[in-house]
Amino acid sequence: MAELMQVKGLTKSFGTMQAVKSIDFSIQEGRCVALLGPNGAGKTTTIRMLTGLLAPTAGEVRFHSLPPGEDRRSLIGYLPQTPAFHNWMSGMEYVVYAGRLCGLGASDAKKRATEMLERVGLADAAKRKLGGYSGGMKQRLGLAQALVHQPKLLVMDEPVSALDPLGRREVLRLLKELKSETTVLFSTHVLHDAEELCDDVVIIRAGEVALQGSLTSIRSQHRRPVIELKLEEGDPRGMAWARAFVEKSLSGEMRDSWLSEAELRDSRLYLTAVHMDEARQGLMEELARHAIPFSRLEIGYSSLEDLFMKVVGE
Template sequence: MNRLLQVEGLVKTFGTTQAVKGIGFNIKEGRCTALLGPNGAGKTTTIRMLTGLLKPTEGKIEFQGLRPGEDQRSLLGYLPQSPAFHNWMSGMEYAVYAGKLCGLSAGEAKSRAKELLGRVGLADAANRKIGGYSGGMKQRLGLAQALIHRPRLLVMDEPVSALDPIGRREVLGILKELKEETTVLFSTHVLHDAEELCDDVVIIQSGQVALQGSLSQIQSDHRRPVIELKLEDKESSMEWARSFVERHQTDDAWRMIIEDAHLEDRTLRLTVLDMEKARQALTEELAKQRVGFVRLEAGYSSLEDLFMKVVGA
């Protein structure tokens, strides 16, 4: 698959803060890539360097097919984290204005604006003032603006993070359609949004890439058998669970079958090395110690478990 964008050893230092510490990744043509990481990980800084708004301290950003002297902005459409709109303009006026800024003729800008406002579901609201738009509508207008010059890569910084549930649905729905037509890179701190939209993921933490690859590959590479045990609301059961978390790594028999134990509220979550042995040993232990529980479930770790582990949350 063609690489549309290649990033190598990207570094950005602000005074004494190193916000981005040598990030490298590729964006493949036709794919949707999520830049995923907690707040402060360096997502916005990375994206601003890709869009040319911020000069990298070090590193290489290469767009495929860029002619010498041509600006990368002609290839990419950008929706910033908090886009600023002129509230007194109508959606149509704003989209036309954005088109002209990108070098479209007045006629082209107008027909393209009309087409895109329809595409993002704003045809009926096109002549209303932006000041009266909902958050979801503003974000959809931002999408129309970003796409006005038919970019090869659509870059969005936290496109749904600030929206209410309805706005999120509206925008996610449109993004699902757009990603079928355009190469997309978006950042998010919400794992669920990445899972819902992306093919590839670059997980960043403290300015560095912690993990990257296709979502399906990462999922299958890191899938571990897990047992979840929901305990009865009784002090003796909780006492047993707390002591189990303490001793599972010091007790030789348990260490051979359980990799990790974690207690959250009344649920004990065990990442196991051998599901059959673990299930048997655990049922015996529960009976012997008279531990009351309401549910025991065997399954697999989720991407969320992996994300939590990788970002150290």
């Protein structure tokens, strides 16, 4: 797999505020990469530096296939977070206009625009004014616009965040198809959208990379056994035992046991374990020894959601 581009030490300060703090990541050809992080993490700032719209304070963005002297924008198709559409234009006019701005000749622009409108399912709406387009249609038009000059990398800033559920479905379906045709980088604050589309993820928090890698490897590396124990309600013995158990785990008394985390919420005890088998055994012994009345015991694995909340939390 060849590397398409690399970001090194990329930094942006606005006055004294550091929005992006020396981040590093690379994008392999053909992959779909999600830049994932909560609002204010620095996603838009990173993307705007990557596309060349914003000058970095420090660091660099390098495209390996960029001929010397050529503008990197020829390699990038960009769909901003809040694209501005002229409501009086038709879909066709808009995409032709975008193609012309990218340097296509008049007839090429027309030809490519027709192909792209077809590709995003807007051929029938091509002559209609943008004022009458739905949110999902506008976003698909934005994609046609971004792809008109056949870029190597499609960059999208929160492509589905502002859409209603129907629009989200429609754009996600299209993105699933497009990602097999081109390399993609998109930002999102929604883990679920990243999981649905991406191969690789770069999680950023407060301007720094908190975690990155392929979704598969992150999932398997960070998967932990979790146990949820529901104590019999209204039985003080169970609650007293659980409180003591959590305290013991927090104080480090159980440091080299099977347990890595314990939390009590109402009458539910949530345990994160090191090894599932030992955890099962250890907990059953505890429960039997203290004759703890419980109504439910559930065993499973931590989700990517748990990990994401931990990584970006606070």
